[in-house]
Amino acid sequence: MKRIIEGDMEKVSEFTVRRLSGYFRILADLEQNDVVTVSSARLGELGGVTSAQVRKDLSYFGNFGTRGLGYKVSDLKNTIMKILGLKKEWKMALFGAGSLGRALFFHDGFKEDGFFFTRIFDTDPAKIGASWGNIRIQPVSEAEESLQNDPVNIGVVTTPKSAAQATVDLMVRVGVKGVLNFAPVRVEIPSEIWLRNVNLAVALESLSFYMSSQ
Amino acid sequence: MKRIIEGDMEKVSEFTVRRLSGYFRILADLEQNDVVTVSSARLGELGGVTSAQVRKDLSYFGNFGTRGLGYKVSDLKNTIMKILGLKKEWKMALFGAGSLGRALFFHDGFKEDGFFFTRIFDTDPAKIGASWGNIRIQPVSEAEESLQNDPVNIGVVTTPKSAAQATVDLMVRVGVKGVLNFAPVRVEIPSEIWLRNVNLAVALESLSFYMSSQ
DNA sequence: TAGATTGTTAATCGATTAACAATC
DNA sequence: TAGATTGTTAATCGATTAACAATC
Numbered sequence: 477m478k479r480i481i482e483g484d485m486e487k488v489s490e491f492t493v494r495r496l497s498g499y500f501r502i503l504a505d506l507e508q509n510d511v512v513t514v515s516s517a518r519l520g521e522l523g524g525v526t527s528a529q530v531r532k533d534l535s536y537f538g539n540f541g542t543r544g545l546g547y548k549v550s551d552l553k554n555t556i557m558k559i560l561g562l563k564k565e566w567k568m569a570l571f572g573a574g575s576l577g578r579a580l581f582f583h584d585g586f587k588e589d590g591f592f593f594t595r596i597f598d599t600d601p602a603k604i605g606a607s608w609g610n611i612r613i614q615p616v617s618e619a620e621e622s623l624q625n626d627p628v629n630i631g632v633v634t635t636p637k638s639a640a641q642a643t644v645d646l647m648v649r650v651g652v653k654g655v656l657n658f659a660p661v662r663v664e665i666p667s668e669i670w671l672r673n674v675n676l677a678v679a680l681e682s683l684s685f686y687m688s689s690q
Numbered sequence: 691m692k693r694i695i696e697g698d699m700e701k702v703s704e705f706t707v708r709r710l711s712g713y714f715r716i717l718a719d720l721e722q723n724d725v726v727t728v729s730s731a732r733l734g735e736l737g738g739v740t741s742a743q744v745r746k747d748l749s750y751f752g753n754f755g756t757r758g759l760g761y762k763v764s765d766l767k768n769t770i771m772k773i774l775g776l777k778k779e780w781k782m783a784l785f786g787a788g789s790l791g792r793a794l795f796f797h798d799g800f801k802e803d804g805f806f807f808t809r810i811f812d813t814d815p816a817k818i819g820a821s822w823g824n825i826r827i828q829p830v831s832e833a834e835e836s837l838q839n840d841p842v843n844i845g846v847v848t849t850p851k852s853a854a855q856a857t858v859d860l861m862v863r864v865g866v867k868g869v870l871n872f873a874p875v876r877v878e879i880p881s882e883i884w885l886r887n888v889n890l891a892v893a894l895e896s897l898s899f900y901m902s903s904q
Numbered sequence: 905t906a907g908a909t910t911g912t913t914a915a916t917c918g919a920t921t922a923a924c925a926a927t928c
Numbered sequence: 929t930a931g932a933t934t935g936t937t938a939a940t941c942g943a944t945t946a947a948c949a950a951t952c
Contacts, residue, residue, distance in 0.1 A: 490896065491919070497895045501874055515933065524876065527933090528921050535935060543934040544928040560895050561902030579793040585874060585891040591898075630897060654897040660715055660799060662738065670900045672893040677799040679886040681711045681774050682704065683844060683868040684805075686884045688775030705943070729909065741909090742945050749911060757910040758952040 492533045496556055498523045499530070503553035515546035566591045569623060569652070571643045572634035573598035573606075573613050576658060576676075580632060581608050594628055595619075599639075616643075623650035630654040637661045706747045710770055712737045713744070717767035729760035780805045783837060783866070785857045786848035787812035787820075787827050790872060790890075794846060795822050808842055809833075813853075830857075837864035844868040851875045 502522045506514060516530040523530070534540055534552075537559050541547045557563050570577050570593050580586070581593050596613045598604060604615050614622060631647035633640055633655065640659035647655055654670040657663055665671050716736045720728060730744040737744070748754055748766075751773050755761045771777055784791050784807050794800070795807050811830045812818060818829050828836060845861035847854055847869065854873035861869055868884040871877055879885050 487918095489919075493896050493899050494892055496899075497889070497892045500895075505875075517933080522876070526921065528923090529919095531933095531935060532920080539935065541934050542928060543926070544932045546933065559899065561898035562895065564898070564902070566894075566898055575789070575793040575796050579789040580890070582789050583890060585889075586894065589891055589895065589898075591891075591894055629901065630894070653901050656893055656897060661719075662736070670897050672897050674890070674893050675711070675799075676794065676797060676888070677803055677805075678708055678711045679870055679888050680780075680800065680805055680844070681714075681776065681803065682707050683870060683884050683886055684775035684778070684780055684803075685707050685710075685773065687843065687867050688778070701942095703943075731909080740945065742947090743943095745909095745911060746944080753911065755910050756952060757950070758908045760909065 488536050492536060493560075495523065495525060495529070495533050496560055499533070500553060500556045500560065500562075503549055503556065506549045507553055511549050513546045514549050514552070516541070519547070562589050564590060566630055567594045567628040568592065568630040568632055568656075569595040569597065569619070569628040569647070570632050570634065571597050571616070571619070571647075572636075572639075573600070573603045573608075574634060577632075577634040578608065580634065580658075581611075591630070593632075594626070595622065616646075620646055620650055623647075627651055630656060633657040633659050633663075635659055702750050706750060707774075709737065709739060709743070709747050710774055713747070714767065714770045714774065714776075717763055717770065720763045721767055725763050727760045728763050728766070730755070733761070776803050778804060780844055781808045781842040782806065782844040782846055782870075783809040783811065783833070783842040783861070784846050784848065785811050785830070785833070785861075786850075786853075787814070787817045787822075788848055791846075791848040792822065794848065794872075795825075805844070807846075808840070809836065830860075834860055834864060837861075841865055844870060847871045847873050847877075849873055 499519060502519060503514070516527040520527040520530045540552055540555055568591055570581060573596050577596070581596065593611060596608060596611050597616045597619045598613055599616050603613050606613050627650060629652065631644070631652040633643050635643050637659050640657065640661050641663050644655055644657070644663045644665055648666060648669060652669065655665060655672070657671065657673045658676070660675050660677065663671070713733060716733060717728070730741040734741045734744045754766055754769055782805055784795060787810050791810070795810065807825060810822060810825050810827045811833045812827055813830050817827050820827050841864060843866065845858070845866040847857050849857050851873050854871065854875050855877050858869055858871070858877045858879055862880060862883060866883065869879060869886070871885065871887045872890070874889050874891065877885070
């Protein structure tokens, strides 16, 4: 029996983490539909993976099932939320108040998971001063002081490519622990800060690759 | 020597395809900076992979380098564009004129790659009739006829979860070859249609997982 | 030519799956 | 109890890397 998220944690791959995100969403749906228990076979079927994969993924964190019965939907959902760190609230600062930034700001999925934007920064005078929800768009020149006084956990980059590195550098200076970068450039970042890059074009390019090859 | 995209194409993994997207962007940058040749070592360094990985990825499609010299930046960029199917123009229909749809519609990266939205559909009467760029937002009720008359290659789903499957079914009926789904549900689709799911929350959940585990 | 770098093979690494004893 | 399903080990599969002959 292993404990959740501890020193003895075996190397958990990004593959496993991403599948846990999937299981979490499926379990939330099942819970909503008043399903009480689920087997690894059923969960795998709904998630498009084998039952062995489901059990293996969960086994990195503990024994959550009952032999002969399966898993309690509600309990497993909560367990996975805990594993993924979704029981906390995460504060985020948005850099870049363009249409992508706006879409992320208003994205319901983030709020449901406990991710909240508490600050928005942009350089465009036409945008500064406006408000999204109850957050005012501030000039980037105020960002460093503002974030020193009231820190966030995560920085989200939706600036143009040319501004991405400077934005990340600023985020690192004010002590963010994680960066989600939507600008299509590789940014340098100290190894103790977590970084995830999201490139919206990659999925489309993969589609066109396979569509071209028949 | 292998030919590009042909019957004898070895199984090319999604990993390789996604890295090709990365090489393409790096090569475009290098070209812009008037760099003429690049070695697999340098390309790997810029892309965060080993030189062997770069050469292996390219070797699925042919011999594009010169021993002792490396690769011609411009030529390799064009070759990869051809491989990824970015030399064509791809027409896309957008279903869901919310803030995410809007962000994708105006996303420059898509246009640069040859992906164009030619149609926008929504069910919200408040949105129907408005225009983005020079495309008018049409009611979904008109979608099937409209797309029969003037087809698109790719359908993009930014509807709510509850509408995603019906939207995909419609897309399949009008003959799209690929679907890019942003709704956080698994949709069923015939196996001859290519499908890519993008879930914006997954990258954030991965961040919070690793941030929680220190 | 000598040095550099490719293209490819073989070795390694890591992720997935099959199988089954444990057990509810 | 008998049937179902977990948790885990060992086997398999596939992706990455190291190494090097070929060659510019």
